[in-house]
Amino acid sequence: MLLRRITEHVKDQNWFAVLIDFVIVVFGVFIGIQVSNWNNYRQQSVLKSLTYDRISADFVYLDEQLDMAVQDMEKRLFALEVLRNAISVGSVQENEQEEILYAIGFGQSYTNFLGQSSTYEELLSSGNLQLIEDAILRAALSNFYHGQQRRTVNLQQIRDAMHKTQKSEVLRRYAKLEPLRVDGEMGNHVLRYQDFNFDQMLADPDLKWTVENTLLHQSWVYSNVRSSRQGADEVLAILEKN
Numbered sequence: 001m002l003l004r005r006i007t008e009h010v011k012d013q014n015w016f017a018v019l020i021d022f023v024i025v026v027f028g029v030f031i032g033i034q035v036s037n038w039n040n041y042r043q044q045s046v047l048k049s050l051t052y053d054r055i056s057a058d059f060v061y062l063d064e065q066l067d068m069a070v071q072d073m074e075k076r077l078f079a080l081e082v083l084r085n086a087i088s089v090g091s092v093q094e095n096e097q098e099e100i101l102y103a104i105g106f107g108q109s110y111t112n113f114l115g116q117s118s119t120y121e122e123l124l125s126s127g128n129l130q131l132i133e134d135a136i137l138r139a140a141l142s143n144f145y146h147g148q149q150r151r152t153v154n155l156q157q158i159r160d161a162m163h164k165t166q167k168s169e170v171l172r173r174y175a176k177l178e179p180l181r182v183d184g185e186m187g188n189h190v191l192r193y194q195d196f197n198f199d200q201m202l203a204d205p206d207l208k209w210t211v212e213n214t215l216l217h218q219s220w221v222y223s224n225v226r227s228s229r230q231g232a233d234e235v236l237a238i239l240e241k242n
Helices: 002-011 015-089 096-105 118-125 135-164 198-203 209-240
Strands: 176-178 193-196
Touching: 002 209, 015 096, 015 118, 015 209, 096 176, 096 193, 118 135, 135 209
Parallel strands: none
Antiparallel strands: 176 193
């Protein structure tokens, strides 16, 4: 209809009316573009806010899990060190019993959790890293991502070395498991070692080497897990400032 009006005005050589129609068309196009840009800006703002919220949630979870993993590794290392000292002096103090039982049962296990931010991985694969405008945060996320990749490789190499070199049965060879309850009340109960024969353990020539080798490998695991937590802490510190 507007086009027909413009045509009629041109035929009538009503140049003022043509000018008015032209201004209306230009103004309408301009308003349409502005509205479209505003909608796009609003959608991008919402998407950026959602991205920051998701990354924050990822790293709160990662930090909690890594903190528990660090504490678990510290408990394991302490128990192994108590056992190593007991072997060195040739006796066990009464207050060392629980630590040695823990070393026997869990000293050669290790964490399987390092983790990544699933949100960051999605942004990386989709090419949408521009949604993270803060250059410092973007660099910290990249450092954490690549650091986790390196540490995951490190852990696999440590595990391979542990499986090749240490005799996993040595620590448990002279320990006694608690009896299994069959009264229907077991639930999530995990069987633990309740006693050990320390004299027989001392007589085993493989024991001292096994404990020291295990302690060495577990210290390497601990170093990688602690570095992971430090990386997550750094990202969270930056997120708290945004």
